[in-house]
Amino acid sequence: MSSINRFSSRMIATVVSNKRVGQYHQILLNVGEMVNTCKPGNFVAIRVGGDNAKMILRRAFAISRVSLTGPYGGSMELIVAPFGQGSKWLCAQAEGSEIDLIAPLGTAFGIPTEPVRALLVGGGYGSAPLFGLAEVLKNRGCRVDMYLGASTGGKIYAPMEGKRSVNVLKIYTEDGSMGERGRVTEPIAGLISEGLVDVIYSCGPMPMLRAISDIVAGSDVVHQCAVEESMACGVGICMTCVLPVTDADGNVSMKRSCIDGPVMNGANVAWELVGKIPEAHL
Incomplete structure (x- = not known):
């Protein structure tokens, strides 16, 4: 391994x-x-x-x-x-x-050594790992807010449990059946512009992770995301969970989500190439 x-x-x-x-x-x-x-x-x-x-x-x-x-x-x-x-x-x-x-x-979420303002964003049951993360961050003295989103209220996992783990919990559903109507990513740009977020931790569908990365781009906010790629073996053998990732020199290579992830820096994922083969590998 x-x-x-x-x-x-x-x-x-x-x-x-x-x-x-x-x-x-x-x-x-x-x-x-x-x-x-x-x-x-x-x-x-x-x-x-x-x-x-x-x-x-x-x-x-x-x-x-x-x-x-x-x-x-x-x-x-x-x-x-x-x-x-x-x-x-x-x-x-x-x-x-x-x-x-x-x-x-796999890789874990990076935990800050000093207290920061953390925003945890979860989609559907993908939000479950964020509850344990919230407890760790709170113990480090961080302010922790959690935004949960899904297409409908039935897909939000344990909202009451989230309230016990964070400073502020907000819920967004696309059909308005629970919390506020809309997508969970919609308020993020405003939070960043007001200087209320230092780091975003996210877990959920890939389109949501990409949307957050696009919103964060150009700001000082760090985005750590747990990617949702199918992992057939989980130990780096089968190569079914590869993602295009950009290195410091701008070169794109295919990284295994189960070894180099699932937690990645959202800024490094070449989201526009997800599901495609980079030209360098043709």
């Missing part, structure tokens, strides 16, 4: 809780001392389908948060949408089931 995953290990974890929360499942795994190496932005690769499954590759899931307290000891929380075959299998696992996983994987 890459040195970025030097703290990762494989283990058999036990499902201690599996609760339906709106359209999603909140799954709690007993992972023991593994929580000591997990950071906000890391993900886990899970072997899905059971021993007789045809799904050979593991599935990657963002780690929502970890905890050393509580009745289960070291626990890892996952927020899973039962959409694909692998995620449906995971959501169907009962308490006491055993899960084969590798964690922690």
